[in-house]
Amino acid sequence: GENVEQHPSTLSVQEGDSAVIKCTYSDSASNYFPWYKQELGKRPQLIIDIRSNVGEKKDQRIAVTLNKTAKHFSLHITETQPEDSAVYFCAASSPELNDYKLSFGAGTTVTVRA
Amino acid sequence: DAGVIQSPRHEVTEMGQEVTLRCKPISGHNSLFWYRQTMMRGLELLIYFNNNVPIDDSGMPEDRFSAKMPNASFSTLKIQPSEPRDSAVYFCASSLSRTSSTDTQYFGPGTRLTVL
Numbered sequence: 001g002e003n004v005e006q007h008p009s010t011l012s013v014q015e016g017d018s019a020v021i022k023c024t025y026s027d028s029a030s031n032y033f034p035w036y037k038q039e040l041g042k043r044p045q046l047i048i049d050i051r052s053n054v055g056e057k058k059d060q061r062i063a064v065t066l067n068k069t070a071k072h073f074s075l076h077i078t079e080t081q082p083e084d085s086a087v088y089f090c091a092a093s094s095p096e097l098n099d100y101k102l103s104f105g106a107g108t109t110v111t112v113r114a
Numbered sequence: 115d116a117g118v119i120q121s122p123r124h125e126v127t128e129m130g131q132e133v134t135l136r137c138k139p140i141s142g143h144n145s146l147f148w149y150r151q152t153m154m155r156g157l158e159l160l161i162y163f164n165n166n167v168p169i170d171d172s173g174m175p176e177d178r179f180s181a182k183m184p185n186a187s188f189s190t191l192k193i194q195p196s197e198p199r200d201s202a203v204y205f206c207a208s209s210l211s212r213t214s215s216t217d218t219q220y221f222g223p224g225t226r227l228t229v230l
Contacts, residue, residue, distance in 0.1 A: 100169075
């Protein structure tokens with residue numbers, strides 16, 4: 001099955017700086033890569049996703065890049081703010097193979113210092 | 115529209131008791147997922163259903179766990195008998211899954227289970 005590895009496990013950044021989280025996956029058939037944000041005591045919520053037919057996607061301060069050859073994808077948060085402090089999870093799935101389950105990374109705890 | 119609904123939100127029980135967690139997916143969604151989240155093991159998929167049929171239950175820890183989806187609007191996750199190591203937050207999620215793409219998985223608020 002799919003194995004998703006996520007790094008780093010913790011990340012502390014100064015407010016206004018950028019944060020980058022990297023994930024690798026093992027199954028070359030995976031073609032859907034969402035990122036979830038989970039605030040303390042809350043549910044995971046999708047913040048951005050990318051499919052294998054594009055290499056980059058951006059939504060305001062958040063961007064995701066995908067390198068299918070190397071089987072890795074990354075989340076970039078620019079101009080970080082205190083409300084960006086949370087745990088971020090990457091995930092992968094292969095819906096075109098009728099496999100809708102997400103394999104999640106272990107999570108990255110991001111702390112934005114004011 | 116209401117999101118994914120889970121009940122109860124909190125459950126405290128004693129070891130050996132039966133626990134039933136409930137989930138109502140978003141109307142129109144055809145896939146339902148049960149996850150367990152702990153500090154040690156992160157977010158684990160236990161089982162998922164597509165069109166009410168269990169597709170992958172490889173994440174179900176052992177025979178003490180069972181899940182059902184009798185119709186498109188309701189699912190249960192049962193633990194019998196419960197053990198302290200089952201203490202975790204259990205999330206239900208749903209999505210509209212199609213061969214050509216996967217829509218967002220929307221998570222419910224979770225059930226925090228404590229087994230004493």
